[in-house]
Amino acid sequence: MTTQSDNTEVNKEFTEECTTMLAAVSDALYAIGGKWKLMIIIAMARGNNRFTELQRKVSGISARVLSSELKELELNGFIVKKVTSGYPVTIEYELLPYSHTLEELVGAMTRWGIQHRVKIKSER
Template sequence: MIVNNSLPSHAECSNSLKNVLDALYVLNGKWKLALILYLMRSPKRFNEIQADVTGISAKILAKELKDLELNGFITRTVYSTTPVSIIYEATDYAHSLKSVLGELSAWGEHHREKIKESMRRGA
């Protein structure tokens, strides 16, 4: 219920929707936010990421990392060692999602509890 607040204008709603759709377009898919969150903790090699992020194939991981790099969320640094080492790291831009990810995590926890409660009542 809205009290003492005016409804947003059509233009405000349209702009807000456009912004959300733009964000979802860039962060779409099952893995992008998980990979950003994972790489915020520390830089990792490809094999470390694949071992720790369960359920992602090498092909999908490579595609998602490339997309994240193209959109400025991660950097890919190649070290000319033998064998070549490639390290992936979250950028400062990726860290700008920290509050969004925190809110999304809290909402996910709340939703999971709501579903559990709903199942207990239905059982």
């Protein structure tokens, strides 16, 4: 039989686990959250490395927002900005190896998104 002190200890463990989980999800959302970051990374993984290519592939994103998101992705170690001197100056963005740590997450989100779309359509 469980005593009151045992229940308190179980709740405390759950709270610590919950706190850890919340902190981890918060960190992930900080790094890749929002509407655009993962879409930019996916577009880059398909070979779109120039600003205008990315803006065309990620439909709906403004130049200002794309610029801001690229800076944040660079700060978080997912991409690097490469400037080639010469005429004309070319700017390309390249995925860093760290971005490949998102493959499992993107795959899971893709599967869930497809499943969710089917569910919503079937309920209408």
